[in-house]
Amino acid sequence: MTAVAGKVVVVTGGRRGLGAALVDEVLARGARKVYATARTAYADDRPEVVTVPLEVRSEESVAALADLAGDAGIVFNNAGTLLPAPLLTGDLARVDETLDVNVLGPLRIARAFAPVLAANGGGALVNMHSVLSWLAGSGAYGVSKAAAWSLTNSLRLELAPQDTHVVGVHAGFIDTDMVAAVDRPKAKPADVAARILDGLEAGHTEVLADDVSAAVKSALSGPVERLTIPAAG
Template sequence: MDLKQAVVLVTGGNRGIGKALVAEAVARGARKVYAAARDPRTVTAPGVHALALDVTDPGSVRRAAEQTGDVTVLINNAGIYVGASLLTGDLAEVRREFETNFYGPIAVTRAFVPQLLAGGGGRIVNVHSALSWVAFGQSYSATKAALWSASDAVRLELAPQGIGVTGLHVGYVDTDMAAAVDAPKISPEAVAAQVFDAVEQDRDEVLADDTSRGAKQSLSADPAQRYAAMAG
């Protein structure tokens, strides 16, 4: 893909990884960049189009699609962390996390795929997590595992129509969401650079750090070994 001809939309484009993705798209010369957020006034990046979008609100998703029409690269980045116990946590909070992290990207993808098709194809990027593959995040991990599986399903469905799907897996990123975590973190800028490398090279997966690479390798281990390691 030639990013200089691309029109990029980033959900959750006002902070964290999303803000870095917006800046990277601008730096690489994308033809147009939409930074979507629930409150577009929080989008401060120069040279971008701020767009009101709440991924959990069907009306907001529909209006955002109506206000654009030219998107060729869709990045489903918006997400929240609740991390509730699936057994004892507040079920309303678990549902809220799924509405944002799973159903949100599905709804946005359904709304914007017609634009990608009208442009002759394009690429969707879904922000998964290393926690798609390990259960430390409890309900959060479940939402990201579901999105990982959905990305595979959507990839198979859209490939014959010229639309690719890239999944980003990454561990702790140096953003507000992980501010309280005392562990090695990758910068959001380094993540964004790897994402757009993958977009330009039409790659389907980004393993952005050692944590995500190790998590993927663990999938081939015996389940008893995997869960013993997580319990430890």
């Protein structure tokens, strides 16, 4: 189990959406300090929050964050991008960007913070996936999230010897700017953040943050043809 109270936390992509909800939730649960990142500098008037510009595609930027946040005990790999380009006809540069941000970005964070977490007792690494890790039909984004799921499962094994608790989070559509144009039912960021923190503090290795994710996970043993995004409406 990983208690949040009194801990120093890093939340990448913490300026808005689920990231902002995670910052709020860890503070509500007694986090001592939160490093919240975004691609560009921004302000937060809460004294416990340290805002940091971060580009997850840059090893130098990630290394600078790890140097600054050397007291971190919990890291949320939340920063991501949604570029749902078709695999056959989409701009290959956008596919490359999606994979770089959503797969290599979390890996860069994990590599940079592994020694930090080890030095501070092990702590926890929480990676955000998606129900689209398991469902076909979202192009490069789904590919990136499936890879992120595999990444998390392997990091769990590699970080176990240093007692770092690795958690993978799956969620459906969340009511954020990223999916504002998607016409589907969406969960509230605050509700998803609360489920994630409940799972982390309970010692879970995987959090199914909404009913959609739970239903799809239960269907994984069925025919692969059924694992597609249902039609809207």
